[in-house]
Amino acid sequence: MSEKSKDTAVTVSTPSDATAPAKGSGGEVLLKVTGLQKHFPIKKGLLQRQVGAVHAVDGLDFEVRAGETLGVVGESGCGKSTMGRLITRLLEPTGGTIEFEGKDITHLGVAGMRPMRRDVQMIFQDPYSSLNPRHTIGTIVGAPFKLQGVEPEGGIKKEVQRLLSVVGLNPEHYNRYPHEFSGGQRQRIGIARALALSPKLVVADEPVSALDVSIQAQVVNLLDDLQQELGLTYVIIAHDLSVVRHVSDRIAVMYLGKIVELADRDALYKAPMHPYTKALMSAVPIPDPKRRGAKSERILLQGDVPSPISPPSGCRFHTRCWKATEICRTTEPPLLELRPGQRVACHHPENFEDQAPQDTVLLTAAKEASELLGETALEESAETSAAVAAEVSGGAPEATGTAKTPATADAEEAEAAAEAEAGSADADSDSDAGSGESADADADAEAGGSADADAAEPEGSGGTGKTPGKSSDK
């Protein structure tokens, strides 16, 4: 455990201590998602006839292993939150399957889900709306016990106070109301509520994005500590790559309802293979001023994310990709494990041998996108792709990625409800995007909703001090 843990107030003593799996991806598969889809119908007219659908999540395959943290990143609207709500079963999937500990929970009803609610909890983004202002902290954190009919040893009050100290809050504040706490503290209250029933999997949707930067680090460190102490498994959804890098063992990059790359954290940051991942990475500021000068080319993606109502054909990223060729427009690339532990859905991956070397003519959109790139970035990309291709195939790089720089390529014309369980409150699939979190706090309680924080953060709560810049130590 890192040094930060020593100075935190995290003093946990649960039976899970002894059995907490080592941090990493070596555990058993806890959650397995196959072909997961969520299409929100678009209805119009008096008869509310369906005229289309928002393809929010469109065929996800991944698994989460016990004890690991899977980070999920992507631009706004790519379906991250929908994915989180699907795997916690706050939304009913349109297609695909979700297995938790080997059990198919894809279409379990409210009663069937009840026992599972203990094992899977969710932390929401907004600490201000996820706690009922009329209830005391004791009532909020103790609600899951009542909803599940669980009587902890020593009584609910004692257990709630223990949970408050676990998340770095003063147990004496049991009778206080949410407005008496700072945002950071409220986030901790939400985390305490999520932990009440000793879940196995915690899905945190943007757990720190509403917080002041200085408080983000504390909450991230608290989550980290709790994972180590309690052997938790996390799926952490965030758009901030620095946060994701800090907390994750593996990272899934989403674009327009699909996973385009799924890899171990270090591999992903060292050698991203999907051009979209590369572009996302290039947008992360380099904190070290000495390194800022070097390789500072930014890949500026042109335009907005296309509409999920009618996503582009083939590879969904082709309308914004500087490497896109005809095959990208026509054929969807499968998510393939091109390197051990690194799955990528791309015909022309970075840092790897080209998957469609015969297809060398850039699309018009690709040429436009490439204008925004620094020459050096393109050259470097071509060079590394060619070199790796040579290494992998043991032969000459020939007409692989090298042919795909704008300088050498020829032009060519071408053209892209929820099942609201106790916790979901509102979350009706067809009508409310992210309302689950803003809804009634009690409702979230059973599902495990909570989360957020801000400045101040007085009573030396857990996870103080460290910034998310601790890089490799997680």
Ligand SMILES: Nc1ncnc2c1ncn2[C@@H]1O[C@H](COP(=O)(O)OP(=O)(O)OP(=O)(O)O)[C@@H](O)[C@H]1O
């Ligand atoms: N209940 C709903 N009804 C219709 N469309 C929805 C609903 N919920 C989400 N969407 C749409 O699905 C797409 C994915 O939304 P989602 O909130 O999952 O994305 P996200 O990646 O989490 O974005 P953000 O980071 O902004 O929250 C968006 O286009 C969104 O408008």
